[in-house]
Amino acid sequence: SWSSSDSVISTDSSGEPAEPGSPYRVVLLGASGVGKTAFASIFAGAADTTTASCVQTSCVRGRLRWTGTRPPVTLMDTWDVETESDWARENFLRSADAFLLLYSVTDRASFLRASELRISLRRFRPAQRTPIILVGNKCDLVRRREVSASEGRTCAAVFDCKFIETSAAMQHNVWEAFRGIVRQLRLRRDSEEV
Ligand code: GDP
DSSP: OTTOOHHHHHHHOSOOOOOTTSOEEEEEEEOTTSSHHHHHHHHHGGGGSSTTTTOOEEEETTEEEEOSSSSOEEEEEOOOTTTSOHHHHHHHHHHOSEEEEEEETTOHHHHHHHHHHHHHHHHHSTTOOOOEEEEEEOTTOGGGOOSOHHHHHHHHHHTTOEEEEOBTTTTBSHHHHHHHHHHHHHHHHHHHHO
16 A cells, blocks of 8 residues: 555644645555545545546655645545554544544445444544545445445444445546545534634
8 A cells, every 4th residue: 555654643633623725635444445535535646537627636755735726735645554653643643623434345244344433433533523434445346245335335334434336446426535534524624613
């Protein structure tokens, strides 16, 4: 995974809220192999795709900055959260503005892992309306599916977050997921300004 770098930890895990005007920090979370790197690559390659022709991206030491639209977003792929210290992990999770919580529809264990991560997030960030989208990736692998869409939807409802199924391989719904998280960040910002 290209961004499992210490630079992400050292520059972005201070636990301090983002400065005004700095990009929103959106973190990709999920078990190994669910497609986080594939997601990040699509985001990074946005300048080459027609879907995102209005979006510029640049890759800064494992961090991806989306500069073409407002509000700008820094997308951060996560390192293997299991192997990090609790301190580093908690600070990283606290410093994020929003999460894309990925599992693979072909891997039930990754679905259970997503639930565990959701519970951890609730512990680190109590009483905050942190935008989270539960993402069931690899929906192109129809014959290997282990988690139905309705299970995903139900889980998202229980966890009070949005839900989408995607295929990074087919580039299906990936931008909808990014757009969804930006929409939620905007809604949250607007409601805070009122
Ligand atoms: P990560 O460990 O979460 O970063 O997962 P990766 O992005 O490295 O993906 C793990 C494997 O799944 C790679 O071989 C990817 O090519 C593959 N993969 C990722 N997303 C999809 C998808 O939507 N459909 C299919 N068929 N394969 C995918």
